[in-house]
Amino acid sequence: MFSLQDKQLADEIISQIKKDDVHLRFMHVCGTHQDTLIKNGLDSVLEACGITIGQGPGCPVCVTTPREIEEILLLARKGKTVATFGDMIRVPGDTSSLQQLKADGCDVRTVYSIDDAVRLAEKNPAKDIVFMAIGFETTAPTTASTVLRVPPLNFSVLSCHRVIPPALHSLLEMGEMRIDGFIEPGHVSTIIGLQPFESLSSRYHVAQVVAGFEPLDLLMAVWMLVRQVKAGDARVENEYTRAVRPEGNVKAQQVMNKVFTHTDVKWRGFPVLPKSGLLLRNKYEAYDARKKYEDDLVEFNDKEFPDPVGCLCGEVLRGLISSKECPLFGGECTPDSPVGPCMVSVEGSCTIEYRYAKKK
Amino acid sequence: MTTVIREKSLHMGRSFVRVNFINTRGSRVPVCLAIPGKIVSLDAKKEYATVDYGSGTQRQANVTLVEVQLGDYVLVHAGFAIQVIEESEAKETLKLFREMLAFQGEG
Numbered sequence: 372m373f374s375l376q377d378k379q380l381a382d383e384i385i386s387q388i389k390k391d392d393v394h395l396r397f398m399h400v401c402g403t404h405q406d407t408l409i410k411n412g413l414d415s416v417l418e419a420c421g422i423t424i425g426q427g428p429g430c431p432v433c434v435t436t437p438r439e440i441e442e443i444l445l446l447a448r449k450g451k452t453v454a455t456f457g458d459m460i461r462v463p464g465d466t467s468s469l470q471q472l473k474a475d476g477c478d479v480r481t482v483y484s485i486d487d488a489v490r491l492a493e494k495n496p497a498k499d500i501v502f503m504a505i506g507f508e509t510t511a512p513t514t515a516s517t518v519l520r521v522p523p524l525n526f527s528v529l530s531c532h533r534v535i536p537p538a539l540h541s542l543l544e545m546g547e548m549r550i551d552g553f554i555e556p557g558h559v560s561t562i563i564g565l566q567p568f569e570s571l572s573s574r575y576h577v578a579q580v581v582a583g584f585e586p587l588d589l590l591m592a593v594w595m596l597v598r599q600v601k602a603g604d605a606r607v608e609n610e611y612t613r614a615v616r617p618e619g620n621v622k623a624q625q626v627m628n629k630v631f632t633h634t635d636v637k638w639r640g641f642p643v644l645p646k647s648g649l650l651l652r653n654k655y656e657a658y659d660a661r662k663k664y665e666d667d668l669v670e671f672n673d674k675e676f677p678d679p680v681g682c683l684c685g686e687v688l689r690g691l692i693s694s695k696e697c698p699l700f701g702g703e704c705t706p707d708s709p710v711g712p713c714m715v716s717v718e719g720s721c722t723i724e725y726r727y728a729k730k731k
Numbered sequence: 732m733t734t735v736i737r738e739k740s741l742h743m744g745r746s747f748v749r750v751n752f753i754n755t756r757g758s759r760v761p762v763c764l765a766i767p768g769k770i771v772s773l774d775a776k777k778e779y780a781t782v783d784y785g786s787g788t789q790r791q792a793n794v795t796l797v798e799v800q801l802g803d804y805v806l807v808h809a810g811f812a813i814q815v816i817e818e819s820e821a822k823e824t825l826k827l828f829r830e831m832l833a834f835q836g837e838g
Contacts, residue, residue, distance in 0.1 A: 380825065380828060380829060486793055486810050509809075512796050513811040516795045516811070612820050613824055614806055614816050616814075622797065626795075
């Protein structure tokens with residue numbers, strides 16, 4: 372019942388979009404959307420209809436900054452047990468990656484869920500477990516819920532959580548490129564609902580549709596965006612009604628607000644974005660790895676952490692270039708030997724491009 | 732009712748089961764992906780549920796972020812149920828799309 376498959380309907384949507392005879396540029400901000408687009412060849416189908424769709428900063432691993440990566444590498448080097456999601460392990464820092472440190476004898480664990488990291492702490496009371504918490508509003512509530520359930524004190528969180536709307540504001544504010552509409556991320560929206568996107572439409576007159584992840588979901592979202600643009604509308608519509616309520620998941624929002632406060636953080640490829648990061652509130656500072664290990668991290672104070680030489684992940688994340696336009700793509704930078712995070716994460720547009728382009 | 736998480740390529744006509752994403756070793760789990768499944772058992776404290784993803788795959792999920800009952804369909808992300816799926820909405824989705832397209836055709 373959750374699989375949307377109807378070839379005839381897909382053809383009808385495509386034919387209506389084609390008839391509209393438009394030339395529009397949309398952006399989505401989710402690696403899973405990119406995967407659906409490229410895997411099913413929807414990018415070329417839509418291009419033939421005059422629609423270009425780029426991936427913005429919708430890859431949590433990719434927008435993590437060199438500083439955050441160096442922080443976790445340093446903690447691993449200083450004997451902490453580091454736990455995080457699989458993709459993060461392979462992201463190269465300045466001189467190493469978590470994967471490399473693991474090979475060198477540091478204790479680095481891949482987990483599927485923050486729950487796994489807490490269990491690790493429970494089973495190993497003598498070890499200090501640091502969970503590198505990445506992810507947008509979809510993942511942040513899982514961290515918050517875990518902290519509220521009072522995990523053991525040998526567990527802590529290096530919060531690299533970020534929220535999506537400030538990045539969209541920044542893209543439109545910078546105005547480096549034309550964006551006729553946003554395909555908003557369905558699973559972020561299950562949590563935050565529709566309201567947080569509304570100020571974008573009113574301020575910048577941009578069309579927005581929250582979309583699911585089946586090929587038909589994306590086609591329908593594009594169709595809805597085209598309707599809005601043609602009518603001169605700019606509002607937030609919901610295509611993914613089976614999972615996204617207008618108010619979002621209020622319980623998850625409350626849990627998030629209880630544990631986190633918003634803070635200004637830098638994103639890879641972006642400047643410091645106001646109130647775009649999630650910081651553990653003082654009440655939970657016993658679980659905040661940056662406070663708990665302040666003495667370990669002190670050497671990073673006032674230190675600058677540049678992006679890898681020649682890496683254009685920043686331009687890819689702002690949607691200014693496609694992965695293929697990066698001179699390193701497929702040569703110096705491949706999934707086996709990545710230079711930047713967009714070639715590491717399964718949600719990174721370079722990895723997705725490389726994976727499917729090779730199969731074509 | 733079984734829930735088959737399938738995606739069919741529009742061009743190559745192949746379909747495959749996407750449950751590989753629930754792999755707990757999890758080295759290639761997209762951070763924003765969430766997978767639908769049905770709650771088949773629930774612990775007394777309503778903290779953990781067994782979720783059936785179809786094709787014989789069942790896993791524990793943390794349900795502290797949602798209000799759920801036995802038999803509900805939920806979206807599971809990184810081991811947590813993040814939202815309840817409206818069964819009626821899911822069933823109506825294609826119908827709704829057709830209506831929207833037809834309405835546009837008339838307009």
